[in-house]
Amino acid sequence: MISLYSLARLSDLPAATWDALVPAGQPFLRHAFLSAMEDSGSVAPATGWAAEHLVLERDGQVRALLPAYRKWHSFGEYVFDHGWAEACERAGIAYYPKLLGGVPFSPVSGPRLLTADPADGLLVLQALPEYLGKGGLSGAHINFTDSVLDQAIDGLPGWLERLGCQFHWRNRGYRDFQDFLDTLSSRKRKQMRKEREQVLGHGIDFQWYRGDQLSEQQWDFVYLCYANTYTVRRRAPYLTREFFSLLAERMPEAIRVVVARQSGRDVAMALSLIGGDSLFGRYWGCLDEFDRLHFETCFYQGMDFAIAEGLQRFDAGAQGEHKLIRGFEPVITRSWHYLLHPGLRRAVEEFLGQEREGILAYAEEARGMLPYRRD
Incomplete structure (x- = not known):
């Protein structure tokens, strides 16, 4: 038997159960980090972040997790959709609340669907559109994904890919x-x-x-x-x-x-x-x-x-050019967006197609500005 439900508090799930599905080397996804956000009041409905972590259970065992938050604004995400929200307001379309899959205030790429079996993660993605509709959410936004989720979500109907560019230093x-x-x-x-x-x-x-x-x-x-x-x-x-x-x-x-x-x-x-x-x-x-x-x-x-x-790697944060001239190299980041309103989805899809070309051109130009010798 399979069930999908949400947690309003991370502390309602034992740390050992959560962390069993967190890959090694992912400090921002650990129960300790995310629960510290909630228990300290940094992430709370009063600050516009209501925890809504999705949990997939199969035969009474937790099989997949999506750290997520119901949001009434777009601050602290580092994938900027304020323009989309403003366009919706002008058109009389409700953009908030929305569902954000990610780590609060942390523009760090990594796994977003936590699971030992990709098939269970796929079930969460497939259930999301119905979940959004029943929950009064305008859409889902999963930010700073890894290649595993990129491959799983690519080709699923309705999902839109957005590119970004960061700068990381390699040892x-x-x-x-x-x-x-x-x-x-x-x-x-x-x-x-x-x-x-x-x-x-x-x-x-x-x-x-x-x-x-x-x-x-x-x-x-x-x-x-x-x-x-x-x-x-x-x-x-x-x-x-x-x-x-x-x-x-x-x-x-x-x-x-x-x-x-x-x-x-x-x-x-x-x-x-x-x-x-x-x-x-x-x-x-x-x-x-x-x-x-x-x-x-x-x-x-x-x-x-x-x-x-x-x-081997130093990720010093989200902003750019001042890192570039100090040897930090451009890295493409990805996020995925599912919008229930068909008109909004079409408009955003057109925008993202144009933005994608600009991001890729920017990253390529940035590589030419790196300070390394060319001998």
């Missing part, structure tokens, strides 16, 4: 940062050295910590830095202070925080997660402004760390 067996610099053109090599020297000239040094090595007072500093990145833009931070404590309590081994210090005073930080062979840079912030400090804290320190730890 090609570098012995140290100088070994990496030696692969660059002379001009770019000098530029990066100068940037690092500028930070050193401010008397700033760096210390790395695991999640269990930080005191609550230090976590206060981490949160203050994180929140300040929103304060300076007159916006409220997505995450609450409690999220960081819960994360440190539930998955400390995956957390890495680098703290920038000047004359014994902490002035900036960057928080990353480790999963498999990858380092994922997530949150950064500073209390004082120093020239080039952002690049050193968020990029060069992470590259140094990846080399020292033998990690």
